[in-house]
Amino acid sequence: MKLPFRPRLLPVALLAMGLLAAAKIERLVGQRAPRGEAQASTPAPPPRPPTTATGPATVPGPQAPAAAPPLSAEEAAERAVLESLRARRLDIERRAEELAQRELLLGATERRLSERLDELRALQARLQGEVRTRSEREEAGIRQLVRVYESMRPRDAATILDDLDMPILLQVLDRMREAKAAPVLAAMRPERARAATTELSRLRTANPNP
Structure with missing residues (x-):
């Protein structure tokens, strides 16, 4: 008499274990993929400036302007002439100002002298008038004495x-x-x-x- 067919337990158990392992691997792979994408989407920090033994590197300042090219002989001579003319002009202006100040001073002195001369002339005229009056009085007195002595x-x-x-x-x-x-x-x-x-x-x- 034949016994009924029964599947063997070992192969079935192995197949079930394989399916479970595949599912776990797939789940692990799914969890790592978003984390990698998130890390990839995050921007990388800017690179740090290189440091030396004494400290961080200094930022270079503005560059100095380039030196002017040397003047040619003709340009140097022209500049010398212009400087000489400028110096002469300043000297002439200074002398003109001094002359103007002297003229003002002389004008004021002349006015004071003229006023003083007018005062002296007026004083002289007054003194001459007084002397003339006194002389006339003295003359009149002497004439009177003469008439008395003659009489x-x-x-x-x-x-x-x-x-x-x-x-x-x-x-x-x-x-x-x-x-x-x-x-x-x-x-x-x-x-x-x-x-x-x-x-x-x-x-x-x-x-x-x-």
Whole structure:
């Protein structure tokens, strides 16, 4: 009598284990793939600047401008001429300013001198007027004395004239008429009369009448 067909357990178990292993591998592969894509999508950090033994590298500053090319002989001569002309122009302007200041100073000095001269002229005119007035008064006084002495007797007039100062005596005798002066001189003291006659002659010689 034949027994019923039964599948063997070992092959079935091996097949089941293979399927489980394949499923696990597929699941592991699916988990790693997104993580790799995420890592790939993240941007890489910028590279760090190289460092030296003393510290980080310094950032270079702005470059200095390039040196100007040397001037040619013609350009150097032209520049020298321009500098000389500029210096001469400045010197001329300085001298012109000094001359203008001197002219202003001279003008002010001339004005002050002119004003002072006008003041001196006015003072001189006033003094001359005062002297003229005084001289006129003195002349009028002497003329009055002359008339008095001429009206007196010669001896009385001589007594008074003997005591007068010589300048006043000379002015009186010089203005008296000779007919009146001669008797008065004869009546005066002899030494006084001689001195008066000598001085009167000298006075008339120095200042002759017109």
